[in-house]
Amino acid sequence: MLKRDFLYLKRNTVRTLILFIVMFILGIFISGSVIIRESAENVRQRFLKKAGASMTLSYWLEDDISYLYYWNSEHRDHQGTFNEYYEAIQEIINDNYVIDHTYSLYKLGISNCLYNQKDILKNGFDGLEDHNILLFGVDMPEFIDLQTNDVSITTGRSFTREEINNGAALCIVNENLRIYDDNGEYREVKIGDVITAENVVYETDDKGLYAINEEKVLERKQQQLEVIGIFHVSTELEKNTIYPTVMLNRNKIYVPNNLILSIQQQYDEMESQYDFYRSEAYGSSATTSMGLTNIVVQAKDTSSLWFLSSNINDRLQYLNYSEYNQLPGSSPPANINVDKVFFSIIRSTDAYQNISWVLKSLDAFANVILYVSVTAFVIILSLIIYLFLKTRKTEIGILMSLGTRKSTIIAQIVLELLLIGILAFSSSTAIGTFIAEPISRHMMNETMLTEYNSHQTDDDGNIINKVAGMDEQDVMEMYEIKVSRPETLKILRIETGVILVSSAVTVFYTTRFKPKEVLLG
Amino acid sequence: MKVLEVKDLHYFYQDGTRKRVILDKVNADFETGKFYSILGESGSGKTTFLSIISALDTPKEGKILFRGKDIREIGYEKYRRNNISIVFQNYNLIQYMTAMENVLTAMEITDNEIKGNKKKLAYQFLEDVEIDRETADRRVSRLSGGEQQRTAIARALSTNVDIIMADEPTGNLDHETSEGIIELLIKLAHEKNKCVIIVTHDLNIADKSDVVLSLDPKARNFIRKDNNIVRKQVESEFYEV
Ligand SMILES: Nc1ncnc2c1ncn2[C@@H]1O[C@H](COP(=O)(O)OP(=O)(O)O)[C@@H](O)[C@H]1O
Ligand SMILES: [Mg+2]
Numbered sequence: 001m002l003k004r005d006f007l008y009l010k011r012n013t014v015r016t017l018i019l020f021i022v023m024f025i026l027g028i029f030i031s032g033s034v035i036i037r038e039s040a041e042n043v044r045q046r047f048l049k050k051a052g053a054s055m056t057l058s059y060w061l062e063d064d065i066s067y068l069y070y071w072n073s074e075h076r077d078h079q080g081t082f083n084e085y086y087e088a089i090q091e092i093i094n095d096n097y098v099i100d101h102t103y104s105l106y107k108l109g110i111s112n113c114l115y116n117q118k119d120i121l122k123n124g125f126d127g128l129e130d131h132n133i134l135l136f137g138v139d140m141p142e143f144i145d146l147q148t149n150d151v152s153i154t155t156g157r158s159f160t161r162e163e164i165n166n167g168a169a170l171c172i173v174n175e176n177l178r179i180y181d182d183n184g185e186y187r188e189v190k191i192g193d194v195i196t197a198e199n200v201v202y203e204t205d206d207k208g209l210y211a212i213n214e215e216k217v218l219e220r221k222q223q224q225l226e227v228i229g230i231f232h233v234s235t236e237l238e239k240n241t242i243y244p245t246v247m248l249n250r251n252k253i254y255v256p257n258n259l260i261l262s263i264q265q266q267y268d269e270m271e272s273q274y275d276f277y278r279s280e281a282y283g284s285s286a287t288t289s290m291g292l293t294n295i296v297v298q299a300k301d302t303s304s305l306w307f308l309s310s311n312i313n314d315r316l317q318y319l320n321y322s323e324y325n326q327l328p329g330s331s332p333p334a335n336i337n338v339d340k341v342f343f344s345i346i347r348s349t350d351a352y353q354n355i356s357w358v359l360k361s362l363d364a365f366a367n368v369i370l371y372v373s374v375t376a377f378v379i380i381l382s383l384i385i386y387l388f389l390k391t392r393k394t395e396i397g398i399l400m401s402l403g404t405r406k407s408t409i410i411a412q413i414v415l416e417l418l419l420i421g422i423l424a425f426s427s428s429t430a431i432g433t434f435i436a437e438p439i440s441r442h443m444m445n446e447t448m449l450t451e452y453n454s455h456q457t458d459d460d461g462n463i464i465n466k467v468a469g470m471d472e473q474d475v476m477e478m479y480e481i482k483v484s485r486p487e488t489l490k491i492l493r494i495e496t497g498v499i500l501v502s503s504a505v506t507v508f509y510t511t512r513f514k515p516k517e518v519l520l521g
Numbered sequence: 522m523k524v525l526e527v528k529d530l531h532y533f534y535q536d537g538t539r540k541r542v543i544l545d546k547v548n549a550d551f552e553t554g555k556f557y558s559i560l561g562e563s564g565s566g567k568t569t570f571l572s573i574i575s576a577l578d579t580p581k582e583g584k585i586l587f588r589g590k591d592i593r594e595i596g597y598e599k600y601r602r603n604n605i606s607i608v609f610q611n612y613n614l615i616q617y618m619t620a621m622e623n624v625l626t627a628m629e630i631t632d633n634e635i636k637g638n639k640k641k642l643a644y645q646f647l648e649d650v651e652i653d654r655e656t657a658d659r660r661v662s663r664l665s666g667g668e669q670q671r672t673a674i675a676r677a678l679s680t681n682v683d684i685i686m687a688d689e690p691t692g693n694l695d696h697e698t699s700e701g702i703i704e705l706l707i708k709l710a711h712e713k714n715k716c717v718i719i720v721t722h723d724l725n726i727a728d729k730s731d732v733v734l735s736l737d738p739k740a741r742n743f744i745r746k747d748n749n750i751v752r753k754q755v756e757s758e759f760y761e762v
Binding site: 004007008011012394395397398399400401402403404405406515516519520 | 571575578598599600601602607614615616617618622627629631680
């Protein structure tokens with residue numbers, strides 16, 4: 001039978017060629033679309049793997065919110081709100097679903113003291129553009145700013161795990177920082193220098209405001225910090241991001257988180273001795289309070305992440321004004337922007353939803369091509385096969401008169417088609433890959449530019465989804481056309497399927513075939 | 522020896538709602554070693570008869586027995602494959618194949634035992650019908666009518682069957698070539714002990730037959746005649762028309 005197949009194909013070159021070309025084109029369509037689909041799936045998987053199961057919790061204190069608390073007759077001050085949030089966070093990060101987390105505590109007030117009160121400090125410092133120097137806590141030796149290469153330690157070292165846990169009185173400072181040393185000399189900071197931070201409690205007037213010209217110091221306590229490292233700023237945070245403008249890398253003095261906690265405790269103890277009058281608008285000054293940066297929480301897996309984030313959201317959503325707006329019998333004061341979001345969770349998988357849109361459109365495109373081409377080719381191929389069968393009716397009749405089984409004749413014809421198919425498809429798969437690559441890459445790029453990026457920025461055009469740490473270029477890098485064995489098998493299955501379905505016409509034609517009329521007519 | 526029996530064969534074509542009876546209770550026996558002619562004027566049902574005994578069509582009633590066994594039971598395909606060969610008026614060879622390949626194809630299809638190298642045998646069968654090797658290797662589309670018909674006869678011989686049926690095998694050939702083909706077929710019957718049944722309207726061919734079965738369109742049946750009187754009988758019928 002195979003011998004006869006080859007003979008037929010060899011002796012009827014025009015027909016063989018026509019079938020070959022049709023199947024070759026079909027093969028390009030099918031392999032192209034399958035490859036695009038598979039590549040999209042690859043990107044999906046790689047993205048999820050790379051993004052991991054992490055989330056970033058952000059909460060930013062602004063004066064507005066403490067005002068709102070007051071207005072809501074809860075009489076909680078700014079620090080009270082913060083403490084409540086901080087407590088909640090402590091519970092969250094100790095959850096079983098969390099495998100790792102990192103955050104920074106920071107303190108602004110003390111840095112003001114450092115700068116403004118340098119005359120009363122042993123080692124005051126200067127030399128930076130913004131004078132809002134802040135103590136910035138870290139909770140691991142390779143802290144985030146180092147990991148992202150935003151800053152690098154040029155001299156000295158980072159903290160050890162132990163120093164971090166103990167809240168050791170050590171710090172890492174900017175290379176541009178200048179201090180007055182013991183001899184009154186103004187110079188660069190060196191490893192081993194000791195600088196002093198100070199907590200100061202000022203007197204306020206009866207409205208809770210500090211005296212502008214003549215601040216009266218009620219009490220002060222000092223904290224010595226030994227310099228163990230000097231850092232260089234490689235990438236400065238863009239202003240106007242989710243961070244307060246003061247929180248520029250160049251203004252940071254890195255210290256262990258636990259040291260900030262103890263400094264804050266020291267301040268709270270000091271302050272509690274004085275009975276401050278609290279104004280309606282402000283509690284204790286924000287500048288004397290402790291702050292908390294974004295918290296990056298690494299969950300066990302994607303489902304843990306979803307579970308955790310929805311729990312947290314339920315619990316802390318009230319920090320947003322709109323929630324307050326829902327309280328019965330209350331409406332926020334006119335000067336407060338109710339729609340502003342103060343608390344937000346960004347999951348690594350949130351970015352996935354954006355990319356998933358891109359991938360879905362790619363997938364849909366490939367599917368349309370696949371289904372349309374399969375349908376079209378089944379029709380075209382069936383027609384061609386039918387036409388060829390009609391011209392072969394004498395041959396079929398002769399084979400029948402010689403006593404060949406109809407099933408054998410059908411098998412022979414289908415085998416002929418499959419033989420051409422093997423040739424056509426093996427060459428078209430290679431070319432299909434070649435063609436799919438630029439098409440899909442182009443499509444992906446286009447959609448990415450319009451869709452992915454628009455989801456990555458807030459209304460002001462700021463990048464909000466740094467957590468996944470992936471921009472469109474990273475995603476494009478994940479896009480790689482490769483034809484693996486299962487994909488090739490899938491392509492072959494579809495192509496064989498098309499041939500077999502089209503061959504139905506052979507079965508139909510042959511079983512209804514009446515040799516008598518053809519041969520004896 | 523009796524190889525084929527036709528028993529009460531009834532056949533009609535359906536013309537819309539009307540039945541046109543072509544064969545009505547036809548009986549006939551065929552033996553090996555004899556050359557049979559089915560004689561009849563055009564449209565008398567000769568081809569219809571042949572198509573039924575060659576199992577390219579099935580009877581409406583009655584049966585065909587091959588060596589005493591109903592061919593329906595043998596299986597029509599199997600019967601065609603192993604028990605008979607058919608030679609057609611228009612040769613019916615596979616056009617893209619050479620003469621040899623056409624013969625070889627038939628040998629590959631049959632279940633009958635064929636001893637020896639099939640290709641060699643195919644050339645041998647062709648040589649037996651006076652087709653040399655050079656001609657045997659040409660595609661049949663480039664052969665003359667006579668060569669094609671001889672190829673068809675070689676094909677019929679190659680499968681080692683007892684019965685060879687032919688429908689007007691000389692219908693498309695000139696007189697001289699026809700004579701050769703008929704001689705060949707008669708030789709097959711007498712020398713190779715085949716049962717050769719040919720359908721024809723040619724009285725000369727009928728004249729050379731061992732048995733003539735003349736189809737009477739009115740009776741829709743055979744007027745079976747002994748070889749000696751067939752000519753007269755047919756001629757008298759001829760004159761009557
Ligand atoms: N498929 C068919 N349908 C209807 N009538 C047919 C068909 N084939 C043949 N006939 C008719 O049956 C009769 C016998 O035909 P046929 O057996 O071919 O005659 P012959 O071979 O003797 O010329 C003719 O009248 C012919 O017209
Ligand atoms: Mg006829």
